[in-house]
């Protein structure tokens with residue numbers, strides 16, 4: 112893994128998508144992925160849902176981060192890392208029901224993004240599923256002004272029980288439905304792909320938070336979300352989200368999934 116060839120987010124194209132998987136560029140931005148009316152309807156749809164609240168990790172090496180409160184619907188594999196796969200699959204089914212009203216009120220960002228990806232690759236673009244055909248979850252919608260501590264996401268280390276654990280590279284993408292305009296709320300990526308040595312079969316890496324020593328001296332890239340935009344980045348690079356300093360009555364509302372590139376080049380989405 113080398114240095115990024117550019118320190119700017121690139122438009123989505125077959126070339127930039129391949130460069131992002133190969134970690135030759137820091138990020139891809141799709142401006143105007145959703146229009147203002149769709150963003151408003153998405154945020155309002157989310158506010159009508161009953162959100163679950165979790166506390167993130169406390170990183171003692173970064174005094175600005177206390178345990179961050181995140182309100183969300185949908186799910187992440189993270190919550191199921193020590194549970195049987197059936198629990199994750201059952202929860203994935205329930206989470207599709209949970210997010211359906213938000214998509215119905217506005218639009219389905221996952222379907223729209225998969226369409227954009229299909230314009231870029233010849234291979235299959237699909238929501239990941241287990242060998243029996245049960246679909247994985249592919250939605251987490253978060254409302255949080257409190258940030259996320261430094262961490263990285265890479266299924267081969269973190270999700271040995273999932274079919275995506277054989278992916279050779281992994282991206283994360285966020286659709287930003289609502290963004291407070293003031294200071295903070297930005298995301299910083301560090302070009303220092305996470306590596307971890309498994310000691311025994313099935314062992315799962317702890318990744319949240321990662322120590323800052325993991326990114327010392329690395330190239331970094333910071334972006335500020337804009338309402339309606341999608342930003343994709345290589346999630347194996349450690350990344351952190353800074354707390355919103357001036358909410359101005361708004362929430363930082365983002366929908367995300369991962370995109371794994373399988374050994375045969377297929378792209379599988381999950382959360």
Ligand SMILES: [Fe+2]
Pocket residue numbers: 262263264283346350
């Ligand atoms: Fe992440």
